[in-house]
Amino acid sequence: MKTYLIDLDGTMYSGNTNIDGAREFIAYLQEKGFPYIFLTNNATRTKTQAKEHMLNLGFKNIKEDDFFTSAIATAKYIAKNYSERKCFMIGESGLEEALKEENFIFVEDKADFVVVGLDRKANYTKYSEALHHILAGAKFIATNSDRLLANNGLFDLGNGATVNMLEYASGVEAIKVGKPYQTILNILLEDKNLKKEDIILLGDNLETDIKLGYEGNIETIMVCSGVHDENDIERLKVYPTKVIKNLRELIKE
Ligand SMILES: [Mg+2]
CATH class of the missing domain: 3.40.50.1000 (HAD superfamily/HAD-like)
Known part of the structure; x- marks a missing residue:
């Protein structure tokens, strides 16, 4: 079972608004016991604040350890090197x-x-x-x-x-450090004891989420709920493994 590395803004929510299908998708992963980590470039929120934000938006069973931010990756990167x-x-x-x-x-x-x-x-x-x-x-x-x-x-x-x-x-x-740079991913893989072939990157942004996976030979899923859609793929020459319109498409009963 691969671990989903899930982007937040544009994928789970947009500011203070849920993205359609996001809560259902997270509930599905939880119900099936499928592993996931929220991987975000947003360095402003603490893990507690990130958790509270999602709970306020109606997501359930969100834990502080579900989050891996560019801030955490940066601190770990400097400490390690x-x-x-x-x-x-x-x-x-x-x-x-x-x-x-x-x-x-x-x-x-x-x-x-x-x-x-x-x-x-x-x-x-x-x-x-x-x-x-x-x-x-x-x-x-x-x-x-x-x-x-x-x-x-x-x-x-x-x-x-x-x-x-x-x-x-x-x-x-x-x-x-943050997406699309491989550093954030390398720090995460080491921290969580995962390998590239164990993960799927899920996000809305071709220049960050998908580029990280494309250049790193990692499976990616682009969801067209945020900054980019299919029309941007050729323009930016960044190719996701799979493109979906709504996260509900990933729910298999
Ligand atoms: Mg995003």
């Missing part, structure tokens, strides 16, 4: 919690790392401080590089826009 632990963070509570769980400390001076996740309250001063650390030699690491953040029918700036700004200013390219 480097011995230093001082970081300057741009991010919200999800990233802060993940870094603390891996024993990172937050500093204003002499940071070893600048870790950048979406922070909807960050300002010019904070971005410039991050730049100072990067120019002083701190390693520059980004949770994800999403260009856009869907927000009530509009698009706000995604974390990738901030990362790009700091790359432009510093001339330093960030290490990127």
Whole structure:
């Protein structure tokens, strides 16, 4: 039985609205005992907040350990690859919690790392401080590089826009962890003791969810409930294994 790695925004819900068929699909996986993990680039929510959000939307039996975010992957990636632990963070509570769980400390001076996740309250001063650390030699690491953040029918700036700004200013390219980069997947596979052939990536975004699977030779299912549909496949030259309109198509009684 393969483990579904399920995207959240555009796949399970869109902001504060359920996607049709999503609750039924999760209930089906639970009833059959089929394994799944929510794999999201959203680094802003803690595991508790992510769970509460889904419970508020009517999903049942959601647990904190069901979530693997780009924040968690980033903290684990740095902890695994480097011995230093001082970081300057741009991010919200999800990233802060993940870094603390891996024993990172937050500093204003002499940071070893600048870790950048979406922070909807960050300002010019904070971005410039991050730049100072990067120019002083701190390693520059980004949770994800999403260009856009869907927000009530509009698009706000995604974390990738901030990362790009700091790359432009510093001339330093960030290490990127989240989908479509294989790093998030490699960290997850090691953490959950899974192999590539054991998983199916399920998501709405060709440039992140499906690209990760396409480039990594992993089975993918694209659901046309979010940012992309079939018409985008040839344009982006990213090919899912299977395309569905609604998650109910995956329910087999
Ligand atoms: Mg999505």
